[in-house]
Amino acid sequence: MTASFLNRFGTRRALLVGCLVFVALVVTGCSSGKAAYNIRPQFFWDSLLKPDSAIINGLGLTIGISVIAQLIGVTMGVFAAMGRMAKFLPFRLVANFYIWVFRGTPLLVQLSFFYYGLATAGLFRWPTVVAGPIDILPQVLAGIVILGVNEGAYMAEIVRAGILAVDPGQTEAAKSLGMTYGQTMSRIVLPQAARVIIPPLGNEFNNMLKTTSLLSALSIFELYNTFSVSAGHSYATFELFAACAVWYLILTTIWGVVQSRIERRFSRGTTTSNSSGVGPRNKGFAARFMSLRAPIEQ
Amino acid sequence: MTTVSDNLLGAIGGVPRPETDVVVDARDVNKYFGRLHVLKDVCLQVKRQETVVVIGPSGSGKTTFIRCVNHLEKIQGGRIFVNGHLIGYRETGGGKLVEDREKNISLQRQEIGMVFQRFNLFPHMTALENIVEAPIHVRGIPEEEARVVGRALLERVGLAAKENVYPNQLSGGQQQRIAIARALAMKPALMLFDEPTSALDPEMIGEVLEVMKELAREGMTMIVVSHEMGFAREVANRVVMMDDGVVVEEGTPDQVFSAPSQERTKTFLSKIL
Numbered sequence: 001m002t003a004s005f006l007n008r009f010g011t012r013r014a015l016l017v018g019c020l021v022f023v024a025l026v027v028t029g030c031s032s033g034k035a036a037y038n039i040r041p042q043f044f045w046d047s048l049l050k051p052d053s054a055i056i057n058g059l060g061l062t063i064g065i066s067v068i069a070q071l072i073g074v075t076m077g078v079f080a081a082m083g084r085m086a087k088f089l090p091f092r093l094v095a096n097f098y099i100w101v102f103r104g105t106p107l108l109v110q111l112s113f114f115y116y117g118l119a120t121a122g123l124f125r126w127p128t129v130v131a132g133p134i135d136i137l138p139q140v141l142a143g144i145v146i147l148g149v150n151e152g153a154y155m156a157e158i159v160r161a162g163i164l165a166v167d168p169g170q171t172e173a174a175k176s177l178g179m180t181y182g183q184t185m186s187r188i189v190l191p192q193a194a195r196v197i198i199p200p201l202g203n204e205f206n207n208m209l210k211t212t213s214l215l216s217a218l219s220i221f222e223l224y225n226t227f228s229v230s231a232g233h234s235y236a237t238f239e240l241f242a243a244c245a246v247w248y249l250i251l252t253t254i255w256g257v258v259q260s261r262i263e264r265r266f267s268r269g270t271t272t273s274n275s276s277g278v279g280p281r282n283k284g285f286a287a288r289f290m291s292l293r294a295p296i297e298q
Numbered sequence: 299m300t301t302v303s304d305n306l307l308g309a310i311g312g313v314p315r316p317e318t319d320v321v322v323d324a325r326d327v328n329k330y331f332g333r334l335h336v337l338k339d340v341c342l343q344v345k346r347q348e349t350v351v352v353i354g355p356s357g358s359g360k361t362t363f364i365r366c367v368n369h370l371e372k373i374q375g376g377r378i379f380v381n382g383h384l385i386g387y388r389e390t391g392g393g394k395l396v397e398d399r400e401k402n403i404s405l406q407r408q409e410i411g412m413v414f415q416r417f418n419l420f421p422h423m424t425a426l427e428n429i430v431e432a433p434i435h436v437r438g439i440p441e442e443e444a445r446v447v448g449r450a451l452l453e454r455v456g457l458a459a460k461e462n463v464y465p466n467q468l469s470g471g472q473q474q475r476i477a478i479a480r481a482l483a484m485k486p487a488l489m490l491f492d493e494p495t496s497a498l499d500p501e502m503i504g505e506v507l508e509v510m511k512e513l514a515r516e517g518m519t520m521i522v523v524s525h526e527m528g529f530a531r532e533v534a535n536r537v538v539m540m541d542d543g544v545v546v547e548e549g550t551p552d553q554v555f556s557a558p559s560q561e562r563t564k565t566f567l568s569k570i571l
């Protein structure tokens with residue numbers, strides 16, 4: 001009974017529900033009767049069920065920053081990986097230096113240095129960027145870029161592993177057709193490397209969602225900082241950080257579901273077996289996703 | 299069995315005209331892998347519309363040689379001309395050779411089709427996409443036009459029904475025929491084949507050889523590394539025997555197979571026959 005429930009709902013979702021119930025019980029239970037405990041469940045429930053605009057804002061920032069920083073990270077990672085594998089020595093040196101520095105120092109130090117450090121020394125001030133209806137504040141811009149560049153150093157290794165997993169015969173076939181290095185990479189190698197890159201990329205994004213909490217150091221009101229400040233005002237530290245944790249759990253859990261779906265679809269149709277038939281179903285999403293573009297003809 | 303009904307080269311607008319009578323002119327080619335001397339003063343000329351079959355024991359340098367012809371391998375000595383153009387290198391003032399720019403090498407490779415032992419089709423593209431990829435993105439031919447040519451090629455290699463199928467759903471023989479069509483779609487002046495049937499199950503060898511024979515008869519210039527005697531006897535103008543990085547013997551199929559002049563050729567033939 002429990003097992004089939006778990007199977008149907010997925011372990012992650014079951015865990016989430018369980019966790020919510022547990023926290024709710026603790027929060028509610030501890031507060032009933034015993035005056036010794038200072039717990040006000042209202043704070044917990046309100047920030048989950050009736051989130052105010054600050055929380056909504058924080059959620060939006062956390063998600064938005066994560067997505068853009070991850071995109072920057074993937075792009076930087078692709079270039080750094082190609083740099084590491086380049087024949088031209090200076091490219092290798094630059095790529096290795098970049099990876100060495102950003103993996104070898106704490107993100108918090110990077111954030112402080114590139115935001116506060118550069119500005120205080122009078123070297124560089126991050127500008128406000130107007131993107132359509134919204135202004136991206138300097139600290140948010142800095143946060144996105146530094147997170148992205150930091151992430152790129154980690155993505156580089158993942159992308160490199162992906163590229164190395166592609167049969168060298170593919171590169172040779174592409175070259176023999178007259179493709180340049182750039183065409184070979186973008187049209188032949190990277191679309192195939194994506195198969196290997198996507199699962200760890202999903203884990204990186206899970207990390208990214210949580211790592212954005214460090215941006216509180218730049219006074220960005222993402223999810224963690226929003227809760228942190230209101231906890232400071234209300235002293236409902238226990239209730240609010242519990243709610244904050246639940247919000248992160250919701251984000252990472254939703255992402256987990258999305259991720260496993262992407263991976264499943266992705267591996268479909270790319271196997272070498274013929275078992276699922278030659279019908280058009282096989283070359284739907286998986287194939288399109290692999291080639292990163294729509295097939296020429298359906 | 300596939301019947302290659304219509305003219306294969308008709309699909310790409312006739313026999314691509316090589317610019318010179320001697321399409322391949324390899325002079326004293328020397329190649330080392332580290333300290334291993336793999337090609338030793340190899341000379342080979344292939345005239346327009348000729349089919350040359352290269353045979354020789356494993357490790358004799360056959361693959362290495364044809365990979366040098368489209369500069370998938372660097373050479374350390376000698377020169378290879380295709381269509382009168384020096385492949386992979388340009389001469390400096392002092393007569394020294396330096397490796398050419400990537401862009402020029404890519405341009406040269408567009409004129410040279412290559413078919414690999416293990417097909418190397420792009421697994422993330424359908425049969426037709428494999429064929430039109432380079433014409434569209436390398437040659438810059440309009441998509442519609444490339445697809446018309448691609449479909450015609452698929453039909454001529456007997457796989458018109460497979461245009462939307464991915465390589466992993468095709469047999470080895472079918473994949474290799476598509477690989478040949480993919481190379482032909484670039485309208486190359488020269489085709490290189492590296493043991494195109496040796497990774498195939500016996501029952502699929504015939505269908506691939508059939509396409510290659512057709513190509514040879516229609517006047518494509520080809521270098522074929524293969525131990526398929528029947529194929530060589532039927533369409534080869536010349537057979538070249540390599541051993542230990544050296545061309546030991548060269549002649550018509552009859553000369554080489556029936557009356558080899560070199561001891562090494564005799565030994566080798568006695569092993570594969």
Ligand SMILES: Nc1ncnc2c1ncn2[C@@H]1O[C@H](COP(=O)(O)OP(=O)(O)OP(=O)(O)O)[C@@H](O)[C@H]1O
Nearest residue numbers: 331332334336354355356357358359360361362363
């Ligand atoms: N990338 C490489 N690095 C080092 N040595 C190599 C490399 N490729 C080939 N060789 C060596 O060069 C020699 C010639 O190899 P090549 O593949 O050209 O032979 P072949 O005639 O094609 O043999 P086969 O019939 O087995 O395909 C062999 O001794 C081989 O071990």
Ligand SMILES: [Mg+2]
Nearest residue numbers: 360361362493
């Ligand atoms: Mg070989």
